[in-house]
Amino acid sequence: MMGLVLFLIMAGILVLLVVLIWFTSVRIEILYKRENKNDRGEIKISALGGLVRFRVNLPEVKWTGMDEGMQVEGTVKGQTTAAKMAKEKGKVKLNRRTFQQFRFYYHEFVERFDQFHKTIRWFLSKVTFEKLTWVTKIGTGDAAESGILTGVAWGIKTTLIGFFSQYTRWREAPQLTIHPEFNREVLETYFHSIIRFRVGHAILGAKRLLLHMRTGRERTTWQNIQFKA
Structure with missing residues (x-):
């Protein structure tokens, strides 16, 4: 009998948690400012009235024209192998060719998944x-x-x-x-x-x-x- 009661209590708590998570609102705040060639940006994600919070700093963006494109530079902290590789590849260039490739893959994706x-x-x-x-x-x-x-x-x-x-x-x-x-x-x-x-x-x-x-x-x-x- 006690086992059944305990099971019902645990099941009720689980259902309550699922309902709470389901109806929880996520708030995303995006802030980006470029002034005097200095970039500053961040994304704040919060839920449960601010009890759960994440913050991501946006990388610096350098625009050098359509042919050269824009260069995204970010800072990666950590001593893991992945972090070290990210440091070596911390600069990403987005130019005309990159956008054309992205457009091709996007259309291919949309055609494949028509919904x-x-x-x-x-x-x-x-x-x-x-x-x-x-x-x-x-x-x-x-x-x-x-x-x-x-x-x-x-x-x-x-x-x-x-x-x-x-x-x-x-x-x-x-x-x-x-x-x-x-x-x-x-x-x-x-x-x-x-x-x-x-x-x-x-x-x-x-x-x-x-x-x-x-x-x-x-x-x-x-x-x-x-x-x-």
Whole structure:
């Protein structure tokens, strides 16, 4: 009898923990600031009212043009073999060729898992933007070029916000600002965003993706067998 009671108590505690985790909200705060060619950025992840907290410092980003691309430099601490290898490869270059390769693999991924976009849209509908502030100061020293870049920057910002606005919920309207500099060369920005979602929705989204990935692999294997036959 005591064993049954103990089992029921443990089962009740387990169910309570599962429900608690399922409905727990995750808060992600992203802060990035570039001023006077100095980068500073971090990502803060918290849950359970701040009892669980993680903090990740974003690496430094150096922009040298589209041909050279941008170079990402980060600091890795630790004495393990993986950490030492990461130190040796601490610089990552992203240029035109890298973006083309990424685009190719992305389209291949989407074609293979045709439900990818549907799952992403479903998850975004469960995300709430609590805050979004994005201020940019841009200029090349030439008035005409600065005007063109300002228009391009506005286009990028409004396109991104328009995409997310189709699916996500906003607690307050996003604050977007661009300050063109016509007499000097400058690229400075301030980005601050806070989003929130439930752990249960993230679990369901991951489960859907894994299911579609398995279905996609099975379909591809079957098509290959038919082709060989």
